[in-house]
Amino acid sequence: MTEVKVTTRRKSTGKREPKSSVDATRIAVVGIPASGKTTYFRFLSGHFGLNLPILYIPSRADNGSLPLFGDLENDVALEETTYETTDPTDPEGSLETTTRYYVNRPMEDRRKLWVELSAGRDEQGILTKYPLPTKFNQFVEMKMRFRYAAPEGEAGSRPMELQTVDEAGGIISDYFTYDRIWLDSPEGEVTEKGCRVIPHFDSWRPDRRDLWKRGLTLLGRFVCEADAIILLLSPALPSLRDQAQQVNLARGVFRYTRQRNLPLVIAVSKADKLKEFYGEVEQSVRERTFRSTFDTTDFLLRRDGAGMGTILVAQEGRGISTKEDVFMISSAVSTGEGHPLFIGESGEEAPNTGTVTMGVPVMVNTTLPLARACERILERRATKGA
Amino acid sequence: MENNGEEVPAPPTRERNVLLLDLSKSMFAPLPDPNGGGPERQKIEVARTAVFRILQDAATSGNLFGLVTFTETVRVPVPLGEIHRENLPYIENLISLLTPSGRSAIWDAIGVGADLLRMGTSGVQGNLVLVTDGWDNASSRFDVRMEPTAKVAAGKVDLVPYILPAHSRLTLRIIGIGNGDERDKGADAGRMNQFLTQLNQRAQELGLPPAYSFQLVNTSTQLFAQMVNAFVDVGYEDDRPIEELHPEELARHAANAARALKEPQQHATVARIKSSTAAAKAAEAAGYSESPEIEVDFLASGPGGPPAYLKERYGPLGEVVSAYLAGELDRALELIQRTQGFLPSVTRLYWEARIQYARHAVVEAARALLQAWTEAEKLPAATQAPILRRLAVLQARMQNDKETETLVRFIDETEHRLNNGDPKTRERLMDLFSKLMELRGTYQLTRLAGEGDIQDAAIKHEAAVEEVFSLLQDARLELASEGATVEGALDFIEICLAEMR
Numbered sequence: 001m002t003e004v005k006v007t008t009r010r011k012s013t014g015k016r017e018p019k020s021s022v023d024a025t026r027i028a029v030v031g032i033p034a035s036g037k038t039t040y041f042r043f044l045s046g047h048f049g050l051n052l053p054i055l056y057i058p059s060r061a062d063n064g065s066l067p068l069f070g071d072l073e074n075d076v077a078l079e080e081t082t083y084e085t086t087d088p089t090d091p092e093g094s095l096e097t098t099t100r101y102y103v104n105r106p107m108e109d110r111r112k113l114w115v116e117l118s119a120g121r122d123e124q125g126i127l128t129k130y131p132l133p134t135k136f137n138q139f140v141e142m143k144m145r146f147r148y149a150a151p152e153g154e155a156g157s158r159p160m161e162l163q164t165v166d167e168a169g170g171i172i173s174d175y176f177t178y179d180r181i182w183l184d185s186p187e188g189e190v191t192e193k194g195c196r197v198i199p200h201f202d203s204w205r206p207d208r209r210d211l212w213k214r215g216l217t218l219l220g221r222f223v224c225e226a227d228a229i230i231l232l233l234s235p236a237l238p239s240l241r242d243q244a245q246q247v248n249l250a251r252g253v254f255r256y257t258r259q260r261n262l263p264l265v266i267a268v269s270k271a272d273k274l275k276e277f278y279g280e281v282e283q284s285v286r287e288r289t290f291r292s293t294f295d296t297t298d299f300l301l302r303r304d305g306a307g308m309g310t311i312l313v314a315q316e317g318r319g320i321s322t323k324e325d326v327f328m329i330s331s332a333v334s335t336g337e338g339h340p341l342f343i344g345e346s347g348e349e350a351p352n353t354g355t356v357t358m359g360v361p362v363m364v365n366t367t368l369p370l371a372r373a374c375e376r377i378l379e380r381r382a383t384k385g386a
Numbered sequence: 387m388e389n390n391g392e393e394v395p396a397p398p399t400r401e402r403n404v405l406l407l408d409l410s411k412s413m414f415a416p417l418p419d420p421n422g423g424g425p426e427r428q429k430i431e432v433a434r435t436a437v438f439r440i441l442q443d444a445a446t447s448g449n450l451f452g453l454v455t456f457t458e459t460v461r462v463p464v465p466l467g468e469i470h471r472e473n474l475p476y477i478e479n480l481i482s483l484l485t486p487s488g489r490s491a492i493w494d495a496i497g498v499g500a501d502l503l504r505m506g507t508s509g510v511q512g513n514l515v516l517v518t519d520g521w522d523n524a525s526s527r528f529d530v531r532m533e534p535t536a537k538v539a540a541g542k543v544d545l546v547p548y549i550l551p552a553h554s555r556l557t558l559r560i561i562g563i564g565n566g567d568e569r570d571k572g573a574d575a576g577r578m579n580q581f582l583t584q585l586n587q588r589a590q591e592l593g594l595p596p597a598y599s600f601q602l603v604n605t606s607t608q609l610f611a612q613m614v615n616a617f618v619d620v621g622y623e624d625d626r627p628i629e630e631l632h633p634e635e636l637a638r639h640a641a642n643a644a645r646a647l648k649e650p651q652q653h654a655t656v657a658r659i660k661s662s663t664a665a666a667k668a669a670e671a672a673g674y675s676e677s678p679e680i681e682v683d684f685l686a687s688g689p690g691g692p693p694a695y696l697k698e699r700y701g702p703l704g705e706v707v708s709a710y711l712a713g714e715l716d717r718a719l720e721l722i723q724r725t726q727g728f729l730p731s732v733t734r735l736y737w738e739a740r741i742q743y744a745r746h747a748v749v750e751a752a753r754a755l756l757q758a759w760t761e762a763e764k765l766p767a768a769t770q771a772p773i774l775r776r777l778a779v780l781q782a783r784m785q786n787d788k789e790t791e792t793l794v795r796f797i798d799e800t801e802h803r804l805n806n807g808d809p810k811t812r813e814r815l816m817d818l819f820s821k822l823m824e825l826r827g828t829y830q831l832t833r834l835a836g837e838g839d840i841q842d843a844a845i846k847h848e849a850a851v852e853e854v855f856s857l858l859q860d861a862r863l864e865l866a867s868e869g870a871t872v873e874g875a876l877d878f879i880e881i882c883l884a885e886m887r
Binding site for chain 2: 178179180193194196197198199200201202239240241243244245247248251255308309310311313314315316317318
């Protein structure tokens, strides 16, 4: 196969580039395509910068205070680096990288994201020059920086970094599903031969094979260095293939974290799509006095709320506790019409008609998996230290 | 013993078969049909049918096949080699043109057949089947001694040591047509028995297993029973080949199939399915069996309608299948009922059930199928598994059990499509299917376990799933370029595993 050239092009306005976070503790977020990784990162960034409220279900007795804070050293909330092949049909084509930085600012159109690109499109470089419907020609490395623990500044809190490979749910699924390609060091490389464990890999076009291999290597390296993993599970997958992909990914992630004794936290994303859970959300938004006592564990284990059946039961106590490490989240509750649900200043649902009020997106439990992951990392370090 | 202390060369990896077919003029003579239902059939007609069948099997199995015909001259119309499916029509045409004439050079034909199977220092390796209706009256090169101490005629070679040198692994099956007590009435039973006695003696001297038989047949149905001992099935109208399935359809099939494994109470038929690999191992352990081995064929539906030459390939059963496919169900039923006595019972009962089901005679169909299950249980292990699967597909259809039907069909079709390929690949996939089926057990425990034991059961089940998944990954790595059927089967298993949760 023809070797693909790699060129790096970083476009930025300089002053907005985030400060290096070499010491940051890294948490990897993984999930299949459309499991909610992008939404999780972008809305959560908004929360850290703009202090967007988060609804907790079941209700928390401590008024929802969590020791999670935005990184005051950086006005960049989120960093996305796009790895993109040039014309994918050109075997001589090169792989280019372009980095975008997001700052905390609500977008003018309230239905859009709550973080805004720091530069105009001209400054960002050209993205998706050769878009393919399934985006086989690109993937995006996402980094979100925040701090955990005491609020009084650097001395009392720790820099944390949440990472994922976006637009690459397929790569993530393949990497964890097929343990024959796992890397053991941050310098390791996934081989072409090893990739044959992926169904139909040999029948793919060379440029797609090359991109996939690079993506697997990138992912393998960063999860090698991760201090914890958050697994996003989507409970509302209409396609049986997607369901199978998610189950296989979950089983792979369990194997991976067990083998490496790595903290694992599970976030059942898009939980608002589950009817029973949505009922709790709706009531919480409409009745300010309502305190939800939703039994998450019962819903997940006995009523198969995550669609994981016996898998969660089998993992109970073997690296995770369903009660403490599995959360039902919704980064942006949907009105059911493809738009996020907003609450206005009064805390009630903002009207979708008439005068457009700014409102804020209704997020449910989004910070919980993150806080739990941080907590487990520190617990693990303390145990190791001891 | 000649091979004492010598290193025995490795046997060939593929089966090698040579058919020796008598084309002397007497093969034009008719063979009686005791059922009297149809017109009398000529010996050559019946023999041609057998050749069609054997060719078809060779093309499917990938085994090597050769054909030797003889009158006073010995000819090799099909040299020993692999029969490629695309060449089959030409060879079949050639067979249909074979016309009897002249006398019989039986010993010379056996000599030539043995030459085709000769492998240097490994001696003669393979199987010879001789079909003849006469006495040797034209051999010029070989002879068989009248008694062990006698000598062969001057200028001729003694056939027995010639076809059975040291290290040989030869089986010889002689099918004599007609009663041969009198010259010109049938095969020369006396000479054939002398020949076999000398072969057995020679084998004993060389320390080889005796594998030589002679059987006389007097009717066309007996000849079919000898040469066409088969279980044949055809696909259903709405069957779609694995390769044609869209990935999402494949996923739906797999999810359906997984339900058959997850809900054994609702899908009891699955419990009757046995793994081919396990059955073959059991058969090996059980050793030699006297029961005749039934050849199992599944003719998957393809473009262009039913397969050609059904009648020619499968004789009376082929006629039944042709009538069934043509929608002439009453005629098919009449024909299948006439096959009692010479078709294997399981074949007859299965087809009776299938035809009755097509006629919407559900009670009769169920009764026949029940009897077919009983007959199938008596079969040798090696052939039992694929037959049980065909019975299961019909039963699932009758019970409108789509899940079981999908599961069994997928396994069956995969095995059928891999028949032409590497046997190790087939065995590996069948083993994976078998392990998938075994997950029923651990999954059931997760459903039945009490509150306290449920986690233990879940852990055991997950460990079993991971073990199969691990084997699946190895198979993916090693069988990466084996084609669409293998990929489809692995995808199917992978999705089934995901569903077993």
